[in-house]
Amino acid sequence: MKPWSLINPTLELRSLAPCDLLVFTDTKSISIDLELKGGGLMISNALSHDFFKETPELKARATVGELARSVLGPKAQVMALPPVIRRKGPVHLLGAAWLLSSLALLAWATGIGVFETIFFGLGGSLIMLPLLLGFGYFMMAKYINMDVIVGADALGVKPSTVHAYALAVSRGELWHGALPAGAPVPPSLHVTRIREEYARLRTDLVYRIENPALFDSAVPTTAAFEQALVDFDDAPEEEREHRATQVEVRFTVAMQHAERVGIRHAEPEHRDELTRAAKVARLAASANSDGERRAALTQLQRILDSLALYYLPSRIDHPELY
Secondary structure, three states, X not given: OOOOOEOOOOOEHHHOOOEEEEEEOOOOEEEEEEEEEOOEEEEEOOOOOOOOOOOOOOOOOOEHHHHHHHHHOOOOEEEEEOOEEEOOOHHHHHHHHHHHHHHHHHHHHXXXXXXXXXXXXXXXXXHHHHHHHHHHHHHHHHHOOOEEEOOHHHHOOOOOOHHHHHHHHHHOXXXXXXXOOOOOOOHXXXXXXXXXXXXXXXXXXXXXXXXHHHHOOOOHHHHHHHHHHHXXXXXXXXXXXXXXXXXXXXXXXXXXXXXXXXXXXXXXXXXHHHHHHHHHHHHHHOOOOHHHHHHHHHXXXXXXXXXXXXXXXXXXXXXXXX
């Protein structure tokens, strides 16, 4: 079980214990310390700021999915955590000092009369001190977390942000500019992100005009990429990870080829007009006013209409063209 990775919900918990886990949904999370005890499972909180409303009762052969559902419902996922160390810090020393001072002062106050102590003289001031210290202690215990997740600092993760990190893992999103460590992106999400990038490039007027081979199915590298997308959609579950990698490789190859040949992909008689179209597209992208942009897009559409090349932008992909 790799720390910071999502866990298959069909795995039995006893095959993982002892370990620390994070059960989470889009809005909530709770940490779990899982141990084996007497042939059964013992579940408690791994992080001190978490708490169970009701400790889940699970059978000895319960699965990860059953744990997730019992804690946070049917949409919950489970991520493996590195070991969690619960440290005793200054806040606990403050609590001990508060208890000792409270007992000592209350004993003294009782000796001279509780009523006079609370409402009159120096005793009133002294009796308020432990009360104030006690209030401060409970506030600090609530908001100061002394727990440590081993190795989390290197990832920029704290106990207070572990839920956000789990969401980044499950969604395949960047965390501090990089993919979350130890969490492979699911194949379907991997391919979805490639499709989104391809769609973004397709709708980028400048890029599409300057690198048209990426959008021409007659080009072998582009055809191979498009076929990889079809193969992924048709692949059985056990092959999807391999197919997703194939999609990524073919997309990279197709993009590199398109950027290498550039406008030279077009027939020689079209290249001058294509170069002019790219310049006009850049003018539209950098226009300072709506009027300038509309004028540039109108001119661009005239050039594209005169070229009539099927792999260039059209009004279907770019309704802003006039």
